């Protein structure tokens with residue numbers, strides 16, 4: 001959007017909406033100016049002593065008259081495409097300057113001005129984004145107002161004026177929603193834990209507390225769902241120490257199982273699959289409802305491989321074992337138990 005289009009869009013809004021956006025834009029630009037200035041001061045504080053002077057000027061805005069046009073004017077009379085509006089803080093005077101005079105007035109170097117201008121452009125783009133969403137009418141303010149208690153108050157104010165959020169703001173809100181949901185899930189889990197805790201011995205509680213958060217969650221979810229642990233008696237019999245060591249032990253055993261199997265297999269047929277993996281396959285099948293959703297696809301692949309072998313095709317035994325190990329690990333099956341038997 002160029003300046004004229006932006007101006008036109010803004011003038012189609014009601015007074016409150018326009019004022020809100022203009023204040024927001026002015027504030028954002030001021031923030032950028034202060035931020036850049038602080039950065040500059042940080043770098044130059046030791047080498048130059050004119051920072052007091054730098055503080056006297058605030059860049060209020062940079063106007064862009066558009067490519068090939070020079071509708072603006074510098075205090076010195078020169079026609080300009082870009083006009084820098086600068087305020088002298090102590091004297092409360094505004095100057096409208098071209099880039100050359102701006103540099104002379106403020107002692108700012110070109111790269112600094114460029115950075116500020118880039119920042120201002122971003123702010124303008126965000127404004128354009130909001131204005132375009134206003135025009136297209138696709139943004140539903142109410143869909144976001146239900147999250148009012150999660151949002152910065154400025155966003156709420158914007159939505160209550162029936163102004164859309166920018167893409168950037170929308171992304172921020174989505175992030176806040178995700179964080180809130182994670183928080184709630186955590187809270188719910190904690191509450192379930194508190195309920196279950198009453199029925200465990202101190203020793204078991206202590207062990208549960210000493211688990212990693214992830215592992216504790218898994219155990220609590222299982223206890224809650226009753227999928228693996230069916231009654232409170234079972235919970236009491238859980239060897240928590242074994243759970244603590246489970247990952248480590250499983251890793252070692254799985255590697256060993258993988259190594260032993262790797263030597264003998266490559267392309268295998270249906271009979272070999274049944275001979276070597278029948279028991280493990282049965283065990284996984286029995287618990288297939290506890291397979292985490294991200295691994296369900298793997299389980300489908302395994303069953304597909306077996307179907308293919310059944311119809312006479314040789315399949316890659318290494319790949320099959322790898323997939324079996326991943327799933328077994330995830331649902332708490334001790335793989336070696338099944339391979340040592342055979």
Ligand SMILES: [Zn+2]
Pocket residue numbers: 074075076077078097098100101
């Ligand atoms: Zn000038």
